[in-house]
């Protein structure tokens with residue numbers, strides 16, 4: 694993809710900014726007092742327990758949910774106004790998508806929003822879809838139906854669809870859920886390249902931070918009913934994570950300097966297969982991240 698050929702607006706210091714934001718759903722405050730800024734060009738995780746309001750936060754940023762108080766600005770505009778510049782991969786994409794569509798048709802939805810318009814799509818639109826498929830490594834499957842793809846490849850189609858409109862900001866809701874280790878790594882590497890090569894700002898909801906750690910700049914954590922933003926080094930704190938997840942969590946520094954979060958009841962720092970396994974994953978990811986960065 695070549696975003697630099699386009700007339701891009703000047704970069705804002707903050708891609709997303711909340712001021713005293715709160716959301717009420719069905720009469721219940723989901724979270725409140727959200728005041729933070731996410732830097733342009735960063736990769737940020739949104740973390741918190743089930744039901745803490747991670748998806749709600751993304752929906753509010755997208756302007757799909759009204760705030761009960763405060764404000765959110767995204768790419769310098771009020772939430773919901775910059776949708777043309779945002780790519781969104783919802784949590785349910787892989788289960789809800791029409792599996793009769795071909796990969797190319799699905800990706801074209803991200804360009805022109807219609808599954809029936811294949812013959813009416815312009816050369817430029819098809820070129821955009823092709824670039825998105827090239828970037829996510831699925832061009833060779835352009836004519837394959839989604840029903841014939843593995844979950845990992847479908848996830849890459851979902852990312853390609855979100856990329857097809859050449860967004861400045863990419864939001865993904867649990868993109869690694871239900872993927873095997875190799876597919877998770879591939880998805881993480883795609884995100885790293887989007888950030889490094891295209892300067893894309895990325896926000897990603899994740900339950901398990903481990904896979905994403907090598908590429909994260911920061912995290913929004915939903916703690917005690919309030920969203921907070923911090924740089925990733927400050928989030929990787931055993932006490933904070935233990936409070937956040939409501940279960941004992943520790944941060945492990947591997948030989949490569951890569952940090953890892955592990956429930957202490959399953960992991961011992963001194964012995965145990967589990968530590969060796971996670972170390973191996975962390976170091977190989979760190980290596981691939983270094984190659985990419």
Ligand SMILES: Nc1ncnc2c1ncn2[C@@H]1O[C@H](COP(=O)(O)OP(=O)(O)OP(=O)(O)O)[C@@H](O)[C@H]1O
Pocket residue numbers: 718719723741742743744745746747748749750
């Ligand atoms: N359409 C809705 N109407 C009313 N309440 C809702 C709706 N969708 C979600 N909620 C509630 O809002 C709260 C936050 O939900 P949300 O899906 O944002 O949490 P989450 O952190 O993304 O959870 P998970 O990790 O389980 O995906 C939950 O208590 C949920 O029950």
